[in-house]
Amino acid sequence: MRVLIIGASGNVGGHTVHHALKAGHEVSAGARDPSKIEGEDPKLRRVETDVMKPDTLRAAVEGQDAVILTFGAPLTRQTILHAPTLCADGTANVIDAMKDAGVKRLIAMTAIGAGDSAGHGRFVFRRIIEPVLLGRIMEDRTRQEEIVRTSGLPEWVIVRPTELADRDTAPIRVIEDLEAEPEPETIAREDVGRFLVARVDGRDYDGRAVLITN
Numbered sequence: 001m002r003v004l005i006i007g008a009s010g011n012v013g014g015h016t017v018h019h020a021l022k023a024g025h026e027v028s029a030g031a032r033d034p035s036k037i038e039g040e041d042p043k044l045r046r047v048e049t050d051v052m053k054p055d056t057l058r059a060a061v062e063g064q065d066a067v068i069l070t071f072g073a074p075l076t077r078q079t080i081l082h083a084p085t086l087c088a089d090g091t092a093n094v095i096d097a098m099k100d101a102g103v104k105r106l107i108a109m110t111a112i113g114a115g116d117s118a119g120h121g122r123f124v125f126r127r128i129i130e131p132v133l134l135g136r137i138m139e140d141r142t143r144q145e146e147i148v149r150t151s152g153l154p155e156w157v158i159v160r161p162t163e164l165a166d167r168d169t170a171p172i173r174v175i176e177d178l179e180a181e182p183e184p185e186t187i188a189r190e191d192v193g194r195f196l197v198a199r200v201d202g203r204d205y206d207g208r209a210v211l212i213t214n
Contacts, residue, residue, distance in 0.1 A: 003200055004028045004064045006049050006057075006094065007071030009036040012109065012164065015193030016070055017044070023197055030060050051090025057097040066105035066200045067098060070193075072137075088143035095151045105155040107199045108148050109192065110209075112162045114141035117178060117211055145209060157199050158209035161192045169194070175211040184213035 003020050007013040008029035014037075020027045021041045029037045030049030037046050047060045051071060061067065072087060091108065098106065148156050165186040172191050175184060195212055199205065 001065040001200055002026045002028070002063060003066050003068060003197075004030060004047075004049075004060055005068045005070060006030045006051065006060075007069060008046075009033065009038075010070055010072075011166075011189050012161075012192050012196075013070040014038055015190045016068055016196050017193075019190075019194045019197040020068075020200070023200070025197075025200065028060060028064065051086065051093055054093050054097060057093055058100060061094070061097040061101045061103055064101070064103050066107065067094060067103060068196050068200070069094065069106070069108045070196070072109075072111070072141075085140060085143075087140045088147055091144045092147050095147065095153065098153065104153060105200070106148065106151070106153050107157050107159065107196055108144070109159050109161065109196060110141045110145055111138070112160050112184065112211060113138040114160060115145045115209060117160050117209075155203075155206055157205050157207075159192070159196060159199070160209060160211045162187050162211065162213040164189050164192065170214040173213050174205070175213065176208070178211065184211060187212060187214045 003025045005013060005016050008017050009031035017027055017029045017039055021043055026043045028045045028047050030047045031037055032050045034046035034048055048056050049060045050056045145158050148158055162184045163186040165188055167188050169188050169191050172195055
């Protein structure tokens with residue numbers, strides 16, 4: 001399939017590109033600075049995508065079968081104090097471009113702490129990191145999820161990774177019932193990329209938001 005990955009120069013985005021190529025997809029890897037996208041493959045195409053510049057999105061989305069979002073607002077003093085709009089507004093722009101191009105399938109990575117996953121996770125995360133550092137960012141992520149849910153796109157999945165870690169891969173645990181499952185752990189960035197790519201063909205979580213952890 002032809003897959004556009006937006007946020008491909010980031011850590012999770014890079015792993016997503018790798019696994020999409022490994023799965024045999026034709027990959028358009030998008031970033032504001034495409035030169036920062038790593039990897040060489042005949043099926044890899046680097047494209048400029050700035051989610052706040054709709055013209056770049058329209059060109060990148062054309063002809064795709066699915067779009068994967070791995071971008072996010074960085075943790076800075078500004079985003080600690082004031083809610084960013086990058087994820088919500090950027091996702092709305094992507095969806096508009098998808099509708100114009102007739103692209104039906106969206107896989108959106110958000111994060112634990114968004115929507116009804118707020119207050120979940122490891123003790124330090126839910127008691128300190130989320131409320132003190134990530135509260136404003138999660139407001140943006142929550143709005144992003146709502147935009148996806150109400151988009152009218154026929155095929156969408158929201159993927160909420162737990163705390164990201166640079167370590168060896170491990171089995172992925174999917175949590176749908178936040179109250180019934182054991183406390184989630186961290187997850188390897190590579191495992192997030194692998195799970196996102198599996199959703200291109202996999203329809204098992206369509207129309208839902210799922211939490212993933214190792």
